[in-house]
Amino acid sequence: MTLYHIMKIKKYVNHAILYSLLILFGITMVFPFLWMLSTSLKDPSQVFTASLQLIPDPIVWKNYAEAWEAIPFGRFYMNSVAVALAVTLGQVLTSSMAAYAFSRLKFPGRDSIFLGYLATMMIPGMVVTIPVFILLKSLGWLDSYKALILPGVFSAYGTFMLRQFFMTLPADLEDAAKIDGCSLWRIYWQIILPLSKPALSTLAMFTFLGNWQSFFWPLVVTSSESMKTLPIGLSYFQDIYTTEWTLLMAGSIIVLVPALLVFILNQKFITQGIALTGLKG
Amino acid sequence: MARVILQNVWKRFGDAEIVKDFSLEVPDKEFCVLVGPSGCGKSTTLRMVAGLEEVTAGDIIIGDRRVNDLPPKDRDIAMVFQNYALYPHMTVYENMAFGLKLKKFSDPEISMRVKEAAEILGIAHLLDRKPKQLSGGQRQRVAVGRAIVRKPKVFLFDEPLSNLDAKLRVQMRAELKKMHERLQSTIIYVTHDQTEAMTMGDRICIMKDGSIQQVDNPLSVYEKPDNRFVGGFIGSPPMNFMEAEVIVRGEECFLNEGMFEIAVRRRYKDNVMPYVNKKLILGIRPEDIHDKLSFTLNLKEGNVMSGMVDVVEPLGSEIFLHVNTGKNEIICRVDAHSKVQPNNIIELVVDTRKIHLFEAETGCSILQ
Amino acid sequence: MSWVHNEAFVGYCFIMPNLVGFLAFTLLPVLASLIVSFTSWDLLSPPRFVGFKNFIDIFGFSLIPEAALASWTDYLFVWQYLTPKDPGFWQYLYNTAFLMLGIPFGMICSLFIAIVMNRKLRGIMFFRTIYFLPSISSLVAVALLWRWIYNPDYGLLNALLGFIGIQGPSWLTHPLWAKISLILMGLWSGVGGTNMLLYLAALQGIPQHLYEAADIDGANALHKFMHITIPMLSPTSFFIFIMSVIGGFQGGFQSAYLMTRGGPGGATTTLEYYIYNNAFKWFSMGKASALAWFLFLVILLVTMVNWKYGGKKVHYQYI
Numbered sequence: 001m002t003l004y005h006i007m008k009i010k011k012y013v014n015h016a017i018l019y020s021l022l023i024l025f026g027i028t029m030v031f032p033f034l035w036m037l038s039t040s041l042k043d044p045s046q047v048f049t050a051s052l053q054l055i056p057d058p059i060v061w062k063n064y065a066e067a068w069e070a071i072p073f074g075r076f077y078m079n080s081v082a083v084a085l086a087v088t089l090g091q092v093l094t095s096s097m098a099a100y101a102f103s104r105l106k107f108p109g110r111d112s113i114f115l116g117y118l119a120t121m122m123i124p125g126m127v128v129t130i131p132v133f134i135l136l137k138s139l140g141w142l143d144s145y146k147a148l149i150l151p152g153v154f155s156a157y158g159t160f161m162l163r164q165f166f167m168t169l170p171a172d173l174e175d176a177a178k179i180d181g182c183s184l185w186r187i188y189w190q191i192i193l194p195l196s197k198p199a200l201s202t203l204a205m206f207t208f209l210g211n212w213q214s215f216f217w218p219l220v221v222t223s224s225e226s227m228k229t230l231p232i233g234l235s236y237f238q239d240i241y242t243t244e245w246t247l248l249m250a251g252s253i254i255v256l257v258p259a260l261l262v263f264i265l266n267q268k269f270i271t272q273g274i275a276l277t278g279l280k281g
Numbered sequence: 282m283a284r285v286i287l288q289n290v291w292k293r294f295g296d297a298e299i300v301k302d303f304s305l306e307v308p309d310k311e312f313c314v315l316v317g318p319s320g321c322g323k324s325t326t327l328r329m330v331a332g333l334e335e336v337t338a339g340d341i342i343i344g345d346r347r348v349n350d351l352p353p354k355d356r357d358i359a360m361v362f363q364n365y366a367l368y369p370h371m372t373v374y375e376n377m378a379f380g381l382k383l384k385k386f387s388d389p390e391i392s393m394r395v396k397e398a399a400e401i402l403g404i405a406h407l408l409d410r411k412p413k414q415l416s417g418g419q420r421q422r423v424a425v426g427r428a429i430v431r432k433p434k435v436f437l438f439d440e441p442l443s444n445l446d447a448k449l450r451v452q453m454r455a456e457l458k459k460m461h462e463r464l465q466s467t468i469i470y471v472t473h474d475q476t477e478a479m480t481m482g483d484r485i486c487i488m489k490d491g492s493i494q495q496v497d498n499p500l501s502v503y504e505k506p507d508n509r510f511v512g513g514f515i516g517s518p519p520m521n522f523m524e525a526e527v528i529v530r531g532e533e534c535f536l537n538e539g540m541f542e543i544a545v546r547r548r549y550k551d552n553v554m555p556y557v558n559k560k561l562i563l564g565i566r567p568e569d570i571h572d573k574l575s576f577t578l579n580l581k582e583g584n585v586m587s588g589m590v591d592v593v594e595p596l597g598s599e600i601f602l603h604v605n606t607g608k609n610e611i612i613c614r615v616d617a618h619s620k621v622q623p624n625n626i627i628e629l630v631v632d633t634r635k636i637h638l639f640e641a642e643t644g645c646s647i648l649q
Numbered sequence: 650m651s652w653v654h655n656e657a658f659v660g661y662c663f664i665m666p667n668l669v670g671f672l673a674f675t676l677l678p679v680l681a682s683l684i685v686s687f688t689s690w691d692l693l694s695p696p697r698f699v700g701f702k703n704f705i706d707i708f709g710f711s712l713i714p715e716a717a718l719a720s721w722t723d724y725l726f727v728w729q730y731l732t733p734k735d736p737g738f739w740q741y742l743y744n745t746a747f748l749m750l751g752i753p754f755g756m757i758c759s760l761f762i763a764i765v766m767n768r769k770l771r772g773i774m775f776f777r778t779i780y781f782l783p784s785i786s787s788l789v790a791v792a793l794l795w796r797w798i799y800n801p802d803y804g805l806l807n808a809l810l811g812f813i814g815i816q817g818p819s820w821l822t823h824p825l826w827a828k829i830s831l832i833l834m835g836l837w838s839g840v841g842g843t844n845m846l847l848y849l850a851a852l853q854g855i856p857q858h859l860y861e862a863a864d865i866d867g868a869n870a871l872h873k874f875m876h877i878t879i880p881m882l883s884p885t886s887f888f889i890f891i892m893s894v895i896g897g898f899q900g901g902f903q904s905a906y907l908m909t910r911g912g913p914g915g916a917t918t919t920l921e922y923y924i925y926n927n928a929f930k931w932f933s934m935g936k937a938s939a940l941a942w943f944l945f946l947v948i949l950l951v952t953m954v955n956w957k958y959g960g961k962k963v964h965y966q967y968i
Contacts, residue, residue, distance in 0.1 A: 018768060021765060022765060022770075022776045025776075026776055028837070029841060030779055032798060032837075035798070036790075039797065048802075093666075094667040097664070098666075098668065101660045101661075101664045105659060105660035106660065107656065107660035110660065113668065120679060122895075122949065122952065126924050126937075126941040126944060127682045127942060128679060128682065129941075130678075130682055130685065131679075131685060132678050135673075135678070137692065150670070154669075156671060159667060172364050173366050173368065175360070175362065175366065176360070176368075177368075177379075178352070178353045178354065179332075180354070180379050180380035194370040212787075213785075213788065216925075220929050231789045234787065234789045234790065234793075235789050235907060249797070252789075252790035256786055256787060256790050259785065263781075263782075270785075271846050
């Protein structure tokens with residue numbers, strides 16, 4: 001056997017070990033989901049059989065219909081989409097405007113205001129949550145879209161992240177634009193924003209995801225069924241149908257699948273965004 | 282009518298004085314180069330002309346208008362940046378058309394101007410590309426094109442060639458010069474590269490620490506530097522400087538370096554006499570120091586120095602020698618076919634017509 | 650200088666929308682919360698200023714009734730006769746700290762996965778997607794799934810343990826196992842997610858020539874891992890650790906709420922949960938605010954200590 005062969009065998013063994021690890025981990029990650037899917041398609045009587053029967057017999061599709069009927073999932077979906085979209089749009093717009101001013105324009109008090117933004121980033125959400133709740137309550141805004149959307153729109157983090165990104169754009173471009181006759185507003189709109197697409201879409205994506213999964217705040221401010229977002233709705237569903245596992249699993253699948261599909265389609269973008277903002281943000 | 286006048290212009294950032302009492306008149310159609318080491322305030326000066334920086338004090342006049350308070354777009358200028366500053370999200374055409382669009386030119390007019398400029402610069406085939414798809418030289422041309430289409434009164438160039446490789450830089454140098462002749466426009470050009478300044482400028486303005494050191498045409502600046510800084514900055518390899526004491530012996534005046542003496546020509550005698558027995562800074566350009574063996578002009582005893590060769594740098598067309606005189610390390614240029622080797626002892630002759638003398642303290646030339 | 654003034658004006662215009670929101674929903678609430686923490690307020694009657702009462706109620710101790718304190722030794726060892734005014738707070742603080750034990754395990758697992766992911770194996774993107782799935786799944790669904798898995802009689806976990814002859818515990822109803830259950834679920838849903846990606850990005854940022862230089866120096870794989878990989882990753886590890894600790898102190902509500910409702914007997918109630926209960930279940934806004942401020946100060950302290958002492962061990966990548 002030559003050295004070449006030994007190296008080759010070593011490589012195969014190496015790969016075999018790596019793949020076994022990957023697959024073992026993969027099963028740990030996926031099997032619970034499969035189990036969920038399987039349970040959601042079982043007849044309630046078969047749920048408690050201790051055997052690990054993965055493929056249900058018979059397959060009970062009507063669990064999904066029943067779950068969908070049980071609570072207004074459609075309404076919850078709509079609420080979640082509307083709230084997440086509104087917060088995302090508002091945040092990207094206001095944060096990018098503020099970030100442009102903080103990174104590129106000179107005005108008295110700029111740095112102290114920005115320092116104020118930075119200082120609040122470390123404050124736990126709980127500190128802010130209670131007074132904001134009281135504020136919204138006194139305005140009579142609880143249990144409304146305003147309560148779900150407004151507090152999420154104004155983000156110090158988004159402003160900070162975009163400011164850091166804008167700082168990396170070459171200043172020459174703005175000088176060139178000034179000489180070309182751009183107003184400051186036009187520089188923001190036609191130079192800065194188009195050049196910041198990666199950062200803007202990363203921020204938009206995280207804001208959207210964060211709001212989509214947000215639990216605490218909607219739990220606190222919503223009370224009527226028509227205002228619940230998807231996570232709250234699902235949790236509410238679990239409170240009502242405590243032990244009807246087939247329905248609960250079907251409901252969870254209804255909630256999970258669209259989100260997972262969106263993720264898988266955008267996963268490259270999302271994972272890159274995490275690496276980008278996690279290290280630089 | 283597009284002269285540019287700067288009158289007693291100052292620029293301060295807090296306590297730092299970046300530009301100090303800068304006065305310069307650039308007449309119509311002149312190619313004027315601002316040159317100096319980095320941090321000398323040349324770019325700031327240019328940016329004040331452009332309107333990108335505020336003027337702390339003084340006046341800037343373009344044409345017949347005082348433009349201190351005008352935004353850049355109303356100054357009728359165009360600027361080419363060091364990093365080209367092309368908008369990455371626009372095509373070449375859009376880059377060049379952007380300024381015209383903002384000025385509300387008609388589409389046919391824009392298209393005509395862009396195509397015309399693209400023809401001149403030989404980038405007509407690149408109009409649909411994005412800057413990312415262009416080479417450095419092509420980007421440079423687009424940046425120039427963006428300036429040309431505006432048909433401005435004054436072009437401002439901020440180190441436009443420093444990001445190009447050496448070969449391309451030589452080529453673009455010539456092209457910019459050609460363009461200037463063709464467009465007959467006023468140009469203010471900032472660079473830190475003295476070769477660029479010498480080859481391109483009708484006049485050169487040398488700056489240091491925010492102040493003008495000398496303004497003149499390239500040859501005068503080279504041959505008659507006003508001070509030690511200018512002498513050292515212009516020319517490559519740089520002028521050799523050494524301390525020398527002025528000695529009078531009979532009718533004649535000498536400069537004593539310590540290891541050798543140089544006779545002062547009669548026409549400089551009056552300039553030198555006030556410094557008898559004092560130190561002066563003697564400046565000699567490398568090409569004015571010759572190998573004694575190949576120097577045939579009327580030779581005077583006493584203008585010869587000898588030294589040990591440290592380094593030999595053959596360039597093909599000439600050879601630079603680094604010679605240690607025992608007190609100073611000097612550089613001289615000798616014939617390409619010289620057989621000098623390192624560690625040789627060499628005898629060198631100074632062309633005394635070409636020497637420069639500066640006051641030791643102020644660095645001012647005493648020959649002008 | 651009209652156009653220069655213009656820049657300042659435009660600047661204020663640009664920050665205005667964000668700044669108004671920032672003031673209304675962040676800065677003023679922070680100050681308000683500090684004030685509220687010195688009041689007693691149930692949102693029904695007007696707030697009453699009570700000084701430090703909320704803080705004393707939380708952190709204070711009182712003498713047990715039967716303490717006689719007769720001799721001077723009794724005074725010296727007075728702590729024996731003290732009992733916390735709010736035993737729940739200390740328990741929840743302990744719970745919060747206990748749940749953070751998962752952080753180092755999570756970091757090690759994430760690093761391990763990242764190292765495998767960094768090998769250019771075929772199909773690696775597929776595995777990466779799979780590992781990432783739990784972290785972007787709705788926690789409400791995941792919690793339900795795990796409640797089902799942890800079910801002592803019919804759950805997947807005890808069924809699997811049964812196969813190898815182990816009688817599994819009643820996971821979510823035992824005070825200790827309930828905490829461990831939450832940690833395990835957290836590990837499962839987190840290891841393949843953000844932290845793994847951060848490690849992966851950091852691994853890809855280590856210049857290859859360092860490993861080549863080590864090869865020439867005769868280093869084996871373990872040497873390289875210990876002397877190149879670990880030190881070069883330390884900024885990332887430091888970052889992840891601080892963020893996890895900060896997150897850990899102010900977290901734990903959602904999974905506990907969904908899995909155990911903070912039980913059994915408060916065994917999985919964290920500080921965040923306790924604040925929630927105070928504020929939105931019992932409507933004692935003053936005490937909730939005081940707790941929130943305590944949390945803030947702890948986080949501030951942890952961050953500062955981390956930066957001061959952790960920062961020195963961190964090896965920053967040279968340029």
